[in-house]
Amino acid sequence: MKVPFIDILRFENGFYETVTQKAAELIKNGHFVGGPVVGQFESALKDYTQTAFALGCANGTDAIQLALRAAGVKKNDKVLLPDMTFWATFESVVNVGAIPYTLDVSRETLHLTVASVKEGIEKFKPQALILVHLYGWACPETVEIRKLCKEHNVTLIEDCAQAIGTKINGESLIGGASAATTSFYPAKVLGASGDAGGVFFKEAQVAKDCQILINHGRTGHYDHGMIGWNSRLGAYEASFMLESLKHLDAKLASRRHTCERYRKEIKNPALKFIAPAASVWENGYLSVAVMDPTTRPAFIEYLKKHEIGYGTVYPGAMSEQPGATGHIGGKISHGHADWVAKSVINLPCFAYMKQEEVDFVIKTVNDYK
Numbered sequence: 531m532k533v534p535f536i537d538i539l540r541f542e543n544g545f546y547e548t549v550t551q552k553a554a555e556l557i558k559n560g561h562f563v564g565g566p567v568v569g570q571f572e573s574a575l576k577d578y579t580q581t582a583f584a585l586g587c588a589n590g591t592d593a594i595q596l597a598l599r600a601a602g603v604k605k606n607d608k609v610l611l612p613d614m615t616f617w618a619t620f621e622s623v624v625n626v627g628a629i630p631y632t633l634d635v636s637r638e639t640l641h642l643t644v645a646s647v648k649e650g651i652e653k654f655k656p657q658a659l660i661l662v663h664l665y666g667w668a669c670p671e672t673v674e675i676r677k678l679c680k681e682h683n684v685t686l687i688e689d690c691a692q693a694i695g696t697k698i699n700g701e702s703l704i705g706g707a708s709a710a711t712t713s714f715y716p717a718k719v720l721g722a723s724g725d726a727g728g729v730f731f732k733e734a735q736v737a738k739d740c741q742i743l744i745n746h747g748r749t750g751h752y753d754h755g756m757i758g759w760n761s762r763l764g765a766y767e768a769s770f771m772l773e774s775l776k777h778l779d780a781k782l783a784s785r786r787h788t789c790e791r792y793r794k795e796i797k798n799p800a801l802k803f804i805a806p807a808a809s810v811w812e813n814g815y816l817s818v819a820v821m822d823p824t825t826r827p828a829f830i831e832y833l834k835k836h837e838i839g840y841g842t843v844y845p846g847a848m849s850e851q852p853g854a855t856g857h858i859g860g861k862i863s864h865g866h867a868d869w870v871a872k873s874v875i876n877l878p879c880f881a882y883m884k885q886e887e888v889d890f891v892i893k894t895v896n897d898y899k
């Protein structure tokens with residue numbers, strides 16, 4: 531049996547027919563950019579995430595740049611971020627003219643800790659921090675990090691590209707953030723039919739500024755109060771996601787079930803599964819295990835031989851990327867992010883995986899010697 535790492539075409543019954551019919555209506559009505567469906571999607575997204583303001587934009591990278599700009603991050607400001615994340619987090623800081631500083635992550639939780647953020651604030655005196663929530667989890671020390679940033683007047687942006695629907699202490703992770711962003715790249719938990727992203731705020735003024743930035747800094751049709759850019763969400767993507775949002779709880783349940791089965795049923799000592807903290811309700815974006823870095827290449831060959839897809843999210847620390855040269859302002863490293871990059875392994879996980887596919891992955895991994 532062949533099991534892909536991800537299959538983004540496992541739609542719910544009737545989904546394809548509904549979205550194609552809705553797309554035909556948009557084309558007939560000439561609603562290509564904007565129009566009522568974008569507002570309807572933003573309103574549904576706001577309700578789902580229990581936030582005060584939810585805005586659609588062009589992609590998850592723009593979302594971070596928009597949030598940084600709307601929250602007042604300026605040229606040459608210092609911005610902390612974890613060394614273990616997707617490159618877009620690092621890139622966004624540079625793209626808004628600010629300077630990225632990377633912090634190490636914990637080997638146990640794979641996320642930032644209050645201690646690492648405290649060390650970064652003391653050493654670099656930053657204006658902002660991007661707290662990244664990876665794998666569909668939340669950083670277990672989110673509440674304490676939010677408090678610490680407030681005490682030190684550090685602007686906090688939470689990169690929730692992988693964490694839509696995730697909860698911490700029973701509450702929406704995005705809903706509890708002052709400023710958060712997400713990605714609707716098709717492979718994400720809530721994927722669009724193309725590129726798309728979302729920005730979330732608690733405060734009305736910041737949300738208003740962000741809305742202006744999304745649309746060329748427009749304050750009137752030909753009045754431009756700010757230097758923004760074109761990061762508008764397309765009508766077709768909004769329509770597709772509005773329909774998909776209706777099924778999001780079912781998608782999350784299916785993904786979570788797979789992650790839980792792997793953690794419970796894979797007994798091979800070569801892999802150590804990591805679960806999110808007890809306070810975190812994961813959305814099932816990725817299954818995460820670590821292994822001795824020297825054994826990972828052989829295990830990957832074994833998975834390939836048995837036609838099982840896999841991921842190594844992410845295989846390199848940000849500060850080690852060639853593109854960081856000349857941009858990175860500083861880093862605090864204890865070697866943990868590097869270790870995670872060499873050790874992490876992700877098994878197939880996507881919405882509506884068949885139980886026989888999950889069974890096959892579990893058996894094949896358990897049989898690995």
Ligand SMILES: Cc1ncc(COP(=O)(O)O)c(C=O)c1O
Pocket residue numbers: 589590591592615616618619662689691692712713714715725726727
């Ligand atoms: C943690 C993280 N941040 C930002 C992004 C960027 O999102 P996009 O690809 O929609 O620009 C991603 C997408 O993979 C991500 O995983």
